[in-house]
Amino acid sequence: MKKYDFKIPNILCVNARKIYVDGVYHWMFSIDFAEEIEALTGVKNLSESEPRFLRTLRELMKKLNDGQKKLALLFFTTIAETLITPTMGKFPKDERLVLPVRELINDHSIDELRHLRYFVELFHFIWEQIDFDDRHILCLLLPRMLYSYFEPDFDRIIQLLKLLGFSDEEIKRVLSDTYPKDRIVENVMASSTATIKLFKDVGMFDDYKIKSAFHEEGFLV
Template sequence: MCGVTGLFIGCPALTACPKAALAALATAGTGHAAEPPAVPPEYRTPFATWFERASVRQAPRRVLDEGEEKHSFSPDLVPVAGHALVRALPGDVFEQVLTQHLYRYLDFTTKLEHLVVNRTVLGIAHRTLGVDLPEEMVFDAYKIYCDEAYHAVFSMDLLRQVRARTGIAPRLAPEPYFMTRLRRLQESLAPELRPLAELLFVVCSETLISATLAEVPDDARVHAAVRDTIRDHAQDEGRHHAYFASFLKYLWHQLSPPVRRHLAPLLPDLVLAFLHPDLPSVREELLAYGLSADDSEQVLAEVYDERKVREHARGTARLTLRYLTSVGVLDDPAARDRFEELGLLEGAPPE
């Protein structure tokens, strides 16, 4: 089964896989062999203490305390929760806003880890991507695969606990918006480039800095089980961040110049595919709470002002942009123009 975005790793008969794409495009558009790849950087594993420290190895199951009367999520990290029209909703409805945000976060995590990240990690572990990597880096992919699978398990476990405790049914789209956007971006590319776009999407998603992972664990207003679950996730993701920053160097230096030129301008859109808010779903949710159509549009316009959205994306992607710059992505004029157009470069806000 090829999955939602059409990437299945490990099938030896598949012709439209990253390995096939790398081989087929090595000389594309050049008329001669691709330039030799740069000498790979030395790989320093961030997983030296994985067997002792990974959440799947040592963290207990996080269980909701039935007597704890706290929020399901940090109000400061739920954008619409700060708007006066939402804060004016009855207390039980306002708590639903926070709970639905937790559900979205947990569903987002489950599907990102299972359906996208672990497909790439499986390809790394089984050497089917066509990217030459150190043996230690290949072995570390097995550890990431375990981590991400466990993140999906504890996210779904917590969602089920919250649903049982609160009686609030999750309002979740069948497909998270980041997957819809990724698929649309892939469809704009030649078929042989689509798997490579997903690899780069994984690099972006794993190197972005999430305020949720950074701030929820320290918010005493939130249920301890939620805080501890997100803390477990954050500790693992710190190692994944370092890993994929290294993986980018190996991947990018082994792509041919024509392939780099095709993919470099796509990278800012891959960043925003992950970060841009799902406005249709938020609109539908606001209407379900009893806000009028006009009030719902007012909340969306004031909370998700385009400049604010771009400022948030720029801050969240700061380290990702640094890594992309280090491998030469922004040396490509078309890529730099697209980053500036989308307001992702410091000092270049959108009009």
């Protein structure tokens, strides 16, 4: 990203490496836990597919130049790291989940709280160092990025429902009853308090077009 030589404190660089290690650890223990469940229950793990939000990101990035694409990845990661903590925080207390699952999520969420604080601090440091045009282009994509984290992967859901023997008509009814857009947006708003606050704090919504883009996606900002 030659256009941007971000000036950030060295401690943020050090902590970024620590977060990378956390991320690898989370990935490894999640795989190990899934394999343990498969071995214990005898239920085979269904084939994995690329998450919908990554497909959405790739589509959004098509019209960006190389520098903007790298910034888009940073913005997208900031959304992910500020969304996941409030989303995960409620599960360790949900006694409908078996204890090992709650303990695993609780361990993960403790780390994610540190990650949230880190990315809030990092975003503040880089915000003023991004030029207006790039900032404007990227911010107009943020509401779609934000929504994509909660948007159901309908292709994957349809595939799974077909495997379970549901007819096309039954699948349509399941999707319409389970995933109305207003409920999805309501879920996003409930889970994105820290993300929206960060955007407000840097003055993002002072730009009418950016604020309108969020409203068009259904977000009250």
